[in-house]
Amino acid sequence: MPNTRFILYHKQATSARVLFLRLNGTVCQFDGLPESSQVVESSLEGEVVTGLDEAIAHAEQKLNLATGSLKIETEFWAKVDSPETPINVYLAQFTTTDAPHQEIADLEGKFIAITEGRSLPPVELELLRLVYSFLMDG
Known part of the structure; x- marks a missing residue:
């Protein structure tokens, strides 16, 4: 799915601490976003995201995780305009009790x-802001 990215996060059940997966210098897995990209649209509720089971399974494989380790957040979606083509950004949660730090x-x-994402590109910081707002309001 070349026009799809995932922001993957873990939310600790007892403390509600939210951590984002940063891999290869990006929080938008797996290919990052082009430099001049901009968030042009987002939905934090109402629309329900479906049809991403295969993409989530691929992400679990790529990260060497067990099946069922990631769950799509069906009410979050963002559209990013990039120089080449629009990119859809989805949100998925690690379902494990603890974040899989070692893996x-x-x-x-x-x-x-x-707060550790300060060095990320502006578009990724904007996406993290949207995600954090979604998670804290939900």
Whole structure:
């Protein structure tokens, strides 16, 4: 799915601490976003996202995770305008009790808090702001 990206997060059940997967310098998995991209539209409720089961299964495989380790947030979606083509950005949650830190470290990635994303491109910071708002309001 070349025009699809996922922001993957883990929310600790007891503390509600939210961590985002940063891999290969991006929180938009798996190919990042072109430099001059901009968020042009988003839906935080109402529209229900469907048809991403195969993409989520592919993401689990790519991250060496067990089936069912990721769950799509069906009420979040954003459209990013890029120089080549529009890109749809979806949100998925790690379903494990604890974030899979070791599995991600093996891939040279890490989980970051939103405050650790300062060096990300502006479009990714905007997406994280939208996601964080969605998660805290939900």
